[in-house]
Amino acid sequence: xSLWVDRxxxxxxxxxxxxxxxxxxxxxxxxxxxxxxxxVYGPSGAGKKTRxxxxxxxxxxxxxxxxKIDVKTFTTxxxxxxxxxxxxxxxxxxxxxSDMGNNDRVVIQDLLKDVASTEQVDFQNxxxxxxxxxxxxxxxxxLSRDAQAALRRTMExxxxxxxxxxxxxxxxxxxxxxxxxxxxxxxxxxxxxxISQVLLKVSKKEGLKYSTNNEDEIxxxxxxxxxxxxxxxxxxxxxxxxxxxxxxxxxxxxxLDILNLDWExxxxxxxxxxxxxxxxxxxxxxxxxFYELLAHCIPARTILKTLLFELLGLFDDTSIIExxxxxxxxxxxxxxxxxxxxxxxxxxVAKAMVVMEHGS
Amino acid sequence: xxxxxxxxxxxxxxDQYHPNTSRELSIxxxxxxxxxxxxxxxxxxxTQTRLLILTGPxxxxxxxxxxxxxxxLVPKYRNASGTYGLSIAQDENCWIEYLDxxxxxxxxxSDQFEEFLNDSKYKVGNNLGVLVIEDxxxxxxxxxxxxxRNAIRQWLHTEDTRLPPLVLCLTEIEYNGGEAKQYSYxxxxxxxxxxxxxxxxxxxxxxxxxxxxxxANKFIRKTISEVIRKEREVFRMxxxxxxxxxxxxxxxxxxxxSALFNLQMWKQELLDPSKxxxxxxxxxxxxNLFHAIGKVIYSSSEFEKLGDEESxxxxxxxxxxxxxxxxFSLLNLSILExxxxxxxxxxSLQVASNIVNDLSIGDTMSTFEAARDIGIRSTRNHLRKAQxxxxxxxxxxxxxxxxxxxxxxxxxIRQYNKTYKQVRSYQRYIDQRSSFDDLNLIDGYYLPIIYNxxxxxxxxxxxxxxRFLEVYADxxxxxxxxxxxxxxxxxxxxxxxxxxxxxxxxxxxxxxxDEDYEDGxxxxxxxxxxxxxxSDDGFLSDPELxxxxxxxxx
Numbered sequence: 001x002s003l004w005v006d007r008x009x010x011x012x013x014x015x016x017x018x019x020x021x022x023x024x025x026x027x028x029x030x031x032x033x034x035x036x037x038x039x040v041y042g043p044s045g046a047g048k049k050t051r052x053x054x055x056x057x058x059x060x061x062x063x064x065x066x067x068k069i070d071v072k073t074f075t076t077x078x079x080x081x082x083x084x085x086x087x088x089x090x091x092x093x094x095x096x097x098s099d100m101g102n103n104d105r106v107v108i109q110d111l112l113k114d115v116a117s118t119e120q121v122d123f124q125n126x127x128x129x130x131x132x133x134x135x136x137x138x139x140x141x142x143l144s145r146d147a148q149a150a151l152r153r154t155m156e157x158x159x160x161x162x163x164x165x166x167x168x169x170x171x172x173x174x175x176x177x178x179x180x181x182x183x184x185x186x187x188x189x190x191x192x193x194x195i196s197q198v199l200l201k202v203s204k205k206e207g208l209k210y211s212t213n214n215e216d217e218i219x220x221x222x223x224x225x226x227x228x229x230x231x232x233x234x235x236x237x238x239x240x241x242x243x244x245x246x247x248x249x250x251x252x253x254x255x256l257d258i259l260n261l262d263w264e265x266x267x268x269x270x271x272x273x274x275x276x277x278x279x280x281x282x283x284x285x286x287x288x289x290f291y292e293l294l295a296h297c298i299p300a301r302t303i304l305k306t307l308l309f310e311l312l313g314l315f316d317d318t319s320i321i322e323x324x325x326x327x328x329x330x331x332x333x334x335x336x337x338x339x340x341x342x343x344x345x346x347x348x349v350a351k352a353m354v355v356m357e358h359g360s
Numbered sequence: 361x362x363x364x365x366x367x368x369x370x371x372x373x374x375d376q377y378h379p380n381t382s383r384e385l386s387i388x389x390x391x392x393x394x395x396x397x398x399x400x401x402x403x404x405x406x407t408q409t410r411l412l413i414l415t416g417p418x419x420x421x422x423x424x425x426x427x428x429x430x431x432x433l434v435p436k437y438r439n440a441s442g443t444y445g446l447s448i449a450q451d452e453n454c455w456i457e458y459l460d461x462x463x464x465x466x467x468x469x470s471d472q473f474e475e476f477l478n479d480s481k482y483k484v485g486n487n488l489g490v491l492v493i494e495d496x497x498x499x500x501x502x503x504x505x506x507x508x509r510n511a512i513r514q515w516l517h518t519e520d521t522r523l524p525p526l527v528l529c530l531t532e533i534e535y536n537g538g539e540a541k542q543y544s545y546x547x548x549x550x551x552x553x554x555x556x557x558x559x560x561x562x563x564x565x566x567x568x569x570x571x572x573x574x575x576a577n578k579f580i581r582k583t584i585s586e587v588i589r590k591e592r593e594v595f596r597m598x599x600x601x602x603x604x605x606x607x608x609x610x611x612x613x614x615x616x617x618s619a620l621f622n623l624q625m626w627k628q629e630l631l632d633p634s635k636x637x638x639x640x641x642x643x644x645x646x647x648n649l650f651h652a653i654g655k656v657i658y659s660s661s662e663f664e665k666l667g668d669e670e671s672x673x674x675x676x677x678x679x680x681x682x683x684x685x686x687x688f689s690l691l692n693l694s695i696l697e698x699x700x701x702x703x704x705x706x707x708s709l710q711v712a713s714n715i716v717n718d719l720s721i722g723d724t725m726s727t728f729e730a731a732r733d734i735g736i737r738s739t740r741n742h743l744r745k746a747q748x749x750x751x752x753x754x755x756x757x758x759x760x761x762x763x764x765x766x767x768x769x770x771x772x773i774r775q776y777n778k779t780y781k782q783v784r785s786y787q788r789y790i791d792q793r794s795s796f797d798d799l800n801l802i803d804g805y806y807l808p809i810i811y812n813x814x815x816x817x818x819x820x821x822x823x824x825x826x827r828f829l830e831v832y833a834d835x836x837x838x839x840x841x842x843x844x845x846x847x848x849x850x851x852x853x854x855x856x857x858x859x860x861x862x863x864x865x866x867x868x869x870x871x872x873x874d875e876d877y878e879d880g881x882x883x884x885x886x887x888x889x890x891x892x893x894x895s896d897d898g899f900l901s902d903p904e905l906x907x908x909x910x911x912x913x914x
Contacts, residue, residue: 003807003810044795044797044798045798045802049793067792067793069788069792085788085792087792087793094792096795096796098796138795139795139796232802234794234798234802235802235806238802238803238806238807238810239806241806241810242806242809242810245809245810245813245814246813258809261801261802261805262805262823262828263801263805263828266828278709279705279709279749280700280705280706280707280708280709280712281700281705283700283705283712283716284700284705287696287697288830288831288832289830291768291771291772291830291831292828292829292830292831293828294772294776295771295772295775295776295779295829295831296775296776296779296800296825296826296828296829297776297779297780297783297796297800297825298800298801299797302797302801331720334720334721334723334724337724337725338720338723338724338726339689339723339726340689340693340723340769342693342696342769342772343692343696343716343719343720343722343723344720344723346696346716346720347713347716347717347719347720350709350712350713350715350716350717351713351716351717353709353713354709354710354713357709
């Protein structure tokens with residue numbers, strides 16, 4: 001599937017365009033031939049996975065891009081069959097613990113033991129002596145506590161054969177022992193300028209036509225696209241391709257409404273409704289929308305955050321803004337503590353309406 | 361097989377005074393006529409009804425009515441249809457009851473019911489009998505439940521024109537299915553005609569459903585006075601007033617069985633002067649979910665005479681003590697779903713926010729038993745203080761315009777699972793390197809726009825994970841129908857779109873495809889699928905696709 005996101009994904013460290021200092025560090029790391037366990041974190045669409053794969057490419061060569069997917073089954077103690085996917089090349093494998101549900105501890109331990117017990121024999125690159133295999137763990141922040149606790153021992157025990165690369169958005173859910181046993185690599189979001197440079201490059205390679213020849217105007221337009229994508233490169237590339245698909249020549253003057261994500265629009269409309277109709281009947285209407293979003297696997301926390309920012313945009317009064325932010329943090333905590341997010345989402349809206357009415 | 365005559369051996373009044381004729385039945389005469397008509401129609405074959413379902417609370421004379429009526433009616437129809445050998449047939453029972461038997465060897469338990477129905481088909485003509493199902497197979501086992509439904513469906517569709525009448529007596533109950541089953545609300549939590557048979561079967565033209573209510577005071581009283589008349593030696597010494605007030609008490613529930621048990625126990629106590637008088641063994645009337653919600657939101661009229669605060673206190677106590685305490689999380693959800701209907705939402709935000717806030721706090725502490733009722737108590741407390749914002753005419757203008765609804769949580773979870781499954785399988789087969797949230801939140805929206813412009817495929821690409829659907833609450837209990845919960849990637853409730861075709865294609869070609877991501881453009885099988893799709897008959901003959909096409913979903 002040749003989306004631009006995939007087609008123009010950098011394959012090696014030299015192709016990476018922004019965060020040069022991080023790139024240099026990674027290059028140094030891969031030259032040394034050995035490296036510690038890594039914990040790569042940063043917001044989504046910043047290029048974490050791209051950098052990891054580029055580094056692997058540097059170390060092992062292009063073979064790491066030859067991926068195959070295996071479905072492994074694991075039988076739990078309660079005799080339930082559990083299926084999860086393992087993406088692997090000759091030199092690494094990649095797993096996503098949220099596939100495994102509550103059994104992530106046992107599954108990961110089992111898997112790592114399995115990998116570690118088969119030593120890498122590499123004839124081609126024997127001079128480099130890469131005797132280890134890389135295990136990439138995606139969404140590491142969703143690992144359960146006990147899985148993380150089990151992981152720290154495993155990391156030490158098999159460190160001759162395995163290097164772990166943990167990938168996550170924030171490290172607040174990662175326990176301290178793991179943070180201390182890994183090299184933390186933060187990949188921040190690219191700046192608007194970084195993104196528009198990438199978009200410009202892509203548009204040149206694709207030979208896109210614009211409604212104007214003025215370079216500055218094009219860059220301003222691309223900046224706008226980058227801004228719209230919340231500095232998420234993945235989203236920026238996808239939305240750029242969406243725009244390019246609409247017309248032969250890209251109208252730089254066009255508004256970018258088509259780039260607003262459907263669920264974001266739903267939340268935006270909801271926030272307006274909350275502001276204008278502050279009464280109990282609206283709470284019932286808002287509940288329909290919350291359920292709609294939840295039913296589409298939009299994480300409750302994302303809903304709360306997006307809603308808060310939409311609401312903040314509608315008010316100037318600092319006391320209301322303070323009140324809203326405080327409420328959001330209270331209900332954000334309750335989302336973690338509680339079981340059913342609908343209570344807390346609606347609770348936030350109800351309380352927020354009261355704050356809007358009286359100030360905090 | 362027990363016949364009415366056998367009851368005499370027991371000295372329980374419930375058996376001694378078991379009705380032998382339909383006139384003695386403790387039931388509303390109109391209901392009796394209704395059942396009689398249906399049964400006669402089935403016996404004579406003049407109606408198309410093949411399954412009669414009697415539903416109602418416990419002790420509302422459902423099975424007794426059928427059995428007594430069968431004893432009265434069946435012989436008539438035997439004579440009418442039989443041309444010879446009348447005397448032999450007379451010995452046959454007029455009704456046969458299905459008994460679920462765990463110990464039968466050789467037959468798989470879940471097939472027993474089907475076998476019973478097959479064996480009973482000959483019960484026509486001179487052997488005519490009414491088949492009564494009171495005892496159910498183990499319907500909490502999903503496969504057994506499905507087999508049960510299947511057997512009934514086959515029965516309804518049998519070619520034979522003459523079948524014995526089949527009557528299902530069902531006591532509708534609610535109970536707790538244990539914590540593990542909380543994700544859905546079905547036969548595990550509530551046994552009713554809907555959850556047992558599913559909506560499709562229940563709506564079948566050959567199925568008739570007669571609903572019994574708890575027996576009205578008038579009819580229970582009549583039956584009980586008859587018993588008292590027969591036992592008058594015992595009751596003579598009891599003052600009329602004491603007797604009457606006790607009777608008032610026991611007929612209230614409308615359960616003839618329980619009333620008779622109580623009466624007999626009471627009599628025995630009276631005969632033994634050392635015992636206290638008037639101790640009641642009444643069964644507690646269990647409140648169902650909708651009643652409980654009503655009591656929390658509107659308070660109970662039962663305690664109206666007391667002050668507001670006290671009345672609320674007792675209403676809530678009653679709910680807490682009689683509602684199944686394992687289902688409190690469901691009750692909390694239901695309150696959230698319904699608190700706004702009080703006074704047609706015409707009350708202050710402050711009150712509403714306090715209620716939701718307490719429900720939210722309650723949810724964070726749901727592991728503590730003591731905290732389960734926070735939301736419930738708080739709701740009643742705050743609603744009591746709720747004053748209408750805008751005065752609307754007289755105080756009686758709130759006519760409960762909005763009905764109490766069942767919480768949508770389970771509906772949402774079902775929808776969630778569908779979306780989850782679709783996005784996951786997209787991730788599994790098409791785009792392994794992206795995270796679930798990225799695919800759902802970002803790619804899911806852009807990809808269809810891009811692809812639909814870029815490629816001309818057989819189907820259009822829809823939003824990944826399905827469209828956004830508003831989730832509304834229902835007024836009745838949701839029912840699990842066949843087909844749900846099946847482990848299919850393609851669920852019939854989706855509109856088939858190109859994403860799924862791509863996924864299925866990839867999934868079927870998984871084994872031989874040597875994926876090469878280095879040069880995604882050339883080797884990616886998806887890109888070549890345009891021409892292949894039309895020529896590839898093997899793929900199109902996929903049964904699931906055929907079903908979809910035949911249903912006009914494509």
